[in-house]
Amino acid sequence: MTDSAPFERTLVTSALPYANGHIHLGHIAGAYLPADIYVRYKRLKGEKVLYVGGSDEYGVPITLTALKEGVSPREVIDRYHAANADAFRRLGISYDIYGRTSWDLHVDTTQAFFRKLHDGGYVHAEEMELWYSEQSDRYLPDRYVKGTCPKCGYTDANGDECESCGAQYAPQALVEPRANIPGDDSRPILRKSRHWFLDLPRFADRLRAYLDGHPEWRDNARGIAYSWVNDLRARCITRDTDWGVPIPLDDPEAAAKRIYVWFDAPIGYVTNTRQWGIDVCGDASAWELWWKDPTTRMVHFIGKDNVPFHAVIFPAMLMGQEDYILADQVPANEYLNVFNRATGQAEKGSKSRGNMISVRWALEQFPADVIRYYLCAIAPESKDSAFDWDDFMHRYNGELCDVVGNFVHRSLTMTMKNFDGRVPEAPVFDAEDQAMLDAIPAQVDAVAEALEGFRFRQALERFIDLGRKANVYFDAKQPWVTRKTDLERTGTTLHVCCQVVKALCHAMIPFLPDGASTLSRILGVDLPQGGPDGGPDGWNAAKAPLPAGSPLGTPEVLFPKLDRDRIAELAEAHLRGEAF
Ligand SMILES: [Zn+2]
Helix, strand or coil, X not given: CCCCCCCCEEEEEECCCECCCCCEHHHHHHHHHHHHHHHHHHHHHCCEEEEEEEEECCCHHXXXXXXXXCCCHHHHHHHHHHHHHHHHHHHCCCCXXXXXXXXXXXXXXXHHHHHHHHHCCCEEEEEEEEEEEXXXXXXXXXXXXXXXXXXXXXXXXXXXXXXXXXXXXXXXXCEEEEECECCECCCCEEEXXXXXXXXXXXXXXXXXXXXXXXXXCCHHHHHHHHHHHXXXXXXXXXXCCCCXXXXXXXXXXXXXXXXXXXXXXXXXXHHHXXXXXXXXXXXXXXXXXXXXXXXXXXXXXXXXXXXXHHHHHHHHHHHCCCCCCCEEECCEECCEEEEECCCCEEECCCCCCCCCCEHHHHHHHCCHHHHHHHHHHCCCCCCCEEECHHHHHHHHHHHHHHHHHHHHHHHHHHHHHHCCCECCCCCCCCHHHHHHHHXXXXXXXXXXXXXXXXXXXXXXXXXXXXXXXXXHHHHHHCHHHHCCCCHHHHHHHHHHXXXXXXXXXXXXXXXXXXXXXXXXXXXXXXXCCCECCCCCCCCHHHXXXXXXXXXXXXXXXXXXXXXXXXXXXXXXXXXXXXXX
C-alpha cells in the first residue's frame, strides 16, 4: 500500500513483552514510547486510532523462572503482568487495552488461526529428534538444555541458539549438552517426537510481493525481512510442554504438546482487540473492522529482534487466514545500549551484567516526562544509541528546561505581572512579530511531517526548534526593557509569545503529556482526547490564535531542572547494579 491508499483508521500495536521480568528503558525506547507518541499525535489530530498491547505469558522463559523459584507459571505471569501494566501506565503509555495471552479468549483466537492454516494445508507434522532427560522424564525444549555452541565454543549456549555469537542451529548440533532444570544437569539423550510445522516456503512469493510493496520501510526491517524470505524453511510451531495453548487436533500425540509461544504471541494482538471490543464497545464483532477492513492501516512498533516475526512469519500466518489485512508499516528500532562510565564504553543491557535500568526504578527517581524526553531524544531509530547519565542531564536541562520550559515560564510570568493575567492586546504587528507568528504553523507542520514519517527524534528536535526561535524573538524584543517605556509594545510582544506557548502546549502532547496537561490548564485551552472513534482536530488547533483578553492561570515550572549531585549519585547506584 502507498500513501494513496484510502485509510480511515489506524491500528497500532507494540510488541508484547514477556511477563517474566520488569520492563526496562531499552524496551521503552524500542517499541513503546515511539508507538505512544504516534498514537497520542493521531488522537489529538482527531483520527480514529486504536492502540493494542499486552503481556506475552507463554514460553520457556516463564516456565523456567517458575521452576527456579518453586512457584507456578501462573504466579510468575500474574506478578509481572501487574507490574508491567503499572509501569506502562505511570510512564503514560496510553494503551486502549493491555491484555494477556493467558486469557481464555486467546485459546479461541489462536486455535482458530492454527485450524485455518492446518485446513489450508500450511501445517504438517514431522518426526524430529529432540533432547530428552531420562532423569526428569521430559523433553528439553529451547533453554531447558544448555551446552557448547557448535559455532563459537561458548559453553553456556541454549538448545537452539547461542547468546554469545547469535548462531541458530538444530538441537542435535549442540555440543556437550546438559539438562538445565533445577536439580537436573544430567546428560540428555536424543529421542523422537512428532511436531507440527508451518510451511513458510509456500508463502514465499506472496511475502516477497508484500515486501516489494513497501520500499518506504526502514532499511533494517527490509534487510532482515528479505534475508528471511530468501531462505524460508518450515518452522516448528509446537513444543513438548503443558504451558501454552492446546493444539486443536484430534491426535493423541498433540495432547501432550502445546502451540509454541512465537506462534501465539502476535495473535495476542487479535485477542486483545477482540477483548477491547467486548469490554468497551459491548460488541463481540467490533474487532473485525480493525483487522479485516482494507481501509484500516496496521502499524507494528517493534525492536529489531522482532522483525522476522512481524514482517515475515505473522504476515504469512495472516495470509493463511485469507481475510485479514497486513501491516502497512513495521517501525523497528535498533538497540538502546548503556554507557558504562567506568569503562568509557557503550555496552549491551543484560541481566547478568546488572546494567539495565528498569522502568519502575526510573519512575521512582524522575517524573515520566523527563524519561520520555530523553528516550525520544536519543531514540535508536537508525543505529544503536546509549543511555548516558551526563548526556541525560545535559539534554534534559539544556534543551527542554532551558529552551522550552524557560520560554514558557518567562512569557507567562511577565504577562501575569504586567497584564493582569490576560493575553494582552496587539494592535499592530511589526515584521519580527509577523515572522514569529508565521513560524508557528510552519514548525507545527514540520513536527507533524516527522511524526507521520516515524522520525520521532526529528519531530522532537523540531518541537524544541520552535522554542529556540521563540527565545531568539523574546531576547530581541526585550519586553523586560520595553515595559518601562512602551507598554503597548510590550503587550504585543507578549501577545505573540502567548501564541507560541499555546502552540508548544499542543505540540508537546505526544511527547510530554504531563507537561501538556499542566500547561493547557494554565492556558485554559481544551485538548481533545480523541480515540478509536476519532474527534475534533486538536493538532491543527495549535495554529489557531489565543484571543486577546483570554485569562491565564498561575504559571508553574513545567520541567524542573535535574540536580548534578543527585544525577551523580544515581549514576553510581546504576554502576552498582541497583537500577533494576
Ligand atoms: Zn556461539
